[in-house]
Amino acid sequence: MENRMKNTLIVISVIIISLITIYGFDVILTVPRNNTVEKINFKLRKQVMPSATAFDESQKVESNGIYFIPGFDENKTLLGYVVYDETSGFASKISFLMGVDLSGRITGLKILDASKETQGLGSKVENKEWESLWEGRDSEYTFDKELDALSGATITPKSVYLGIKKILGDYDSVKPESNSDSGDNQVLKAALVKDKSILDLVQKIFPQAVAYDANIQNISGMKFISVFDSQNKHLGYFVSLKTDGVEDMLSFDMGISLDGKVVKLSNIDIGRNALTYNELIKSQKWIDSWTGKDKTYKFDENLDSQGGASISPRSIYGAMNKALKVSGSLKKSKDIVTNNGGVGTKNTNNSKAAISLLKDEKIVSRIQKIFSNAQSYEATMPTVNGIKIILTYDSEGKLLGYFTTLTAEGVEDNLTFDLGIGTDGKIVKMSAVNIGENIPDYNELVTDQKWQSSWIGRDKNYKFNEKTDAEAGASISPKVIYGVINKALKASGTLAKPVSTMAAKAVTKVTPEKKVVKVEVTPSVEKDEKILTKIKTIYPEVASYSSNIPKISGIKFILVYDSSDKKLGYFTSLIAEGVEGPLSFDLGIGMDGKIIKLTNLNIGDNSRAYNRIVQSKLWQSYWTGKDGNYKFDEEIDSQAGASVSPKVIFDTMMKAVKVSAKIKGGN
């Protein structure tokens, strides 16, 4: 017994001694630990923003849960921000660090951890070469499968791209106000240099060149030199390229015009490659053949290569094509910088401009899928963060909300959809989801009506829920859709205040005009093919229609004409409340108030078995010729044990018939 006590005491004392020692070590190591963290952070940040010499974590700016840490140079002037974020890749989260300069361009990218991605495929995004591709790109850049995807791995690079894009989107709100100015300065600063040795090379391509910009733009590992003539006019870009030949590197100089075309090739050096196989590319004719080609040009085996020697020409073509593609983003971003002032003035113009309401039938019908009582929309569509937002009004000129068509970048192709946002910043509805060339199997969820309706009522504070909003194994599409929705919601938020006051003005201005229109009911003649084909199922002889009739009791009527402008009757799409969900159908009502035809009946989510009768053509044809005085007959008109659907359809129809009589009276 004594022994046991002794043993226990020994064990306990050993444990206590070790714990105390561990605690002591922990305290002692705090300082070196913090130093190491700082050192490593600085080293990593320096990698993504080489021009900065100090980063101040205490001045970080938060946007959307992401921290932007400012980087400074020796004179303590702000150079840009460094951001850490995670993006969901193919198999795991990929963490990365990114530097953005004040004009919104990436100064560097460092993938910190992609080790859980497929080894040797997706994890290759950690390569320096791939990371350096991103230098100089901005939020305008779109993913280029040929350039950016790694062989055998598209999803990991693409998800990194999406992560970057998200940050650049958020970056707009972080950028300091004086930003555009400094951006402008950067361009104005364009220090012109006249170094003879470089000018000699440049003049072989641009003979009128007299100076070039010392700020060489390095994008995707290619150095673009802006070239100017004696009037300081920007002539284009000069770039020296290198590419793999068979035995050795091939190098050449190239000029790219401002509109993205090849000006000239020159100075082709085949190095140690065999001359016999490279005679073609040394020939003047071949060199001249490239002048004027742009990035859309495809390599032609017959024209552009020598019999038996297609590797060198093809390789040169590849390098040129890459440079042309990249130069596109280069030029664009430059334009944006110079345009910055212009955009600002435009915006102020917008707010001053009188609001004019438009009623293009095609757009209104799209909007009506979301805002069912929308009648018109605003002509000056404000663009916020690259999202075009359409303000939608009902027949009284009251602002209903914002309508926007969004594009999200899916895995294989873009996903497009329409979104309605209420004035309170909540989602009204999502519709017209188009998955493009994306694989349908992975996008079943997105096209599902239930999933789409699950978004209704959510606002910008809603966080994506991996479990309920995504499908196992296919979370990219839902997630990218969430991303753009969130962006749009935020954009609409910035819009909300000025617009509601604008809308108030709009109401006072517009309503009188509109009321005049209402009273007269001068039917406009419209011929939208889509609607006409729908109407044709009821009125085969239809030639045109008028949708100018305002809504009465929540029912929208379309007046239908034949080719001799004779009124045929009214057409309307109705929705009845069934047991499990709405039942929709189209109805034609004659000028005499009699039902012409009931078609296009869609039972939606309702049970098929209980709705057999309403789906039968026979039952639908019962109603032809019936008018508002008809009484529902339980025995004839409904199915045994299933009288709800027939009854609600009957009620809805009768309501429409009675309401249609009112229009006639008004006429």
Place this chain on the structure above:
Amino acid sequence: MSDNTNVSIKTIKYKHLFLLSIGICPTLLLTTSLKNSLILGLIICITIFASNILTNAISKFIPKGIKNLVNIIIITFVVSLVSMVLEAYFLNIYHAFGIYIPLIGINSILLRNSGIFTKNMSFFSSFKSEMYIGFGLTVSMILIGTVRELIGNGTLWGISLFGHNFTPVLIAMAPSGALITTGFILAFINLLLKIKTYFKKEETK
């Protein structure tokens, strides 16, 4: 006695990983490159070294019945210290190895030996034998790491050896590749041992 231990030391230095196939968990997951293998080997060596000194120093005061228990506490204690030092000075390694540093504490090789050698041996000989084990383990892991890095990535210590045309055998980098590599090396060592014993038999004949 001394003869007996000498034999066991010699065999055990490569026996543990390859012939006994114990302590294989960190080996398989972390030996993706020569660098990783070497670092892990060093960490294990340091752990063995430190825990050996400590167990020897206090073994006089520890009754026989609880010796193993105290040994385990000491090993975990040492591992905690090592991981803290790594966190403070070598953060990259600390993050790269993650959970496998604490797991060294329950490495069966370490546990096995702390029990065997501290019993009847002098400080110096037990220290020597433990260092043999650590060294042997490091060498075996370096072997696996080298093969995996060469085949799976075409590099050695991060330096590309075969140029751009080399297509890496991706499976070598996956944990399954580690098992396969270990299997092949094991087979090779067995073959060598067989040849050796065969020649020995010939000689004695």
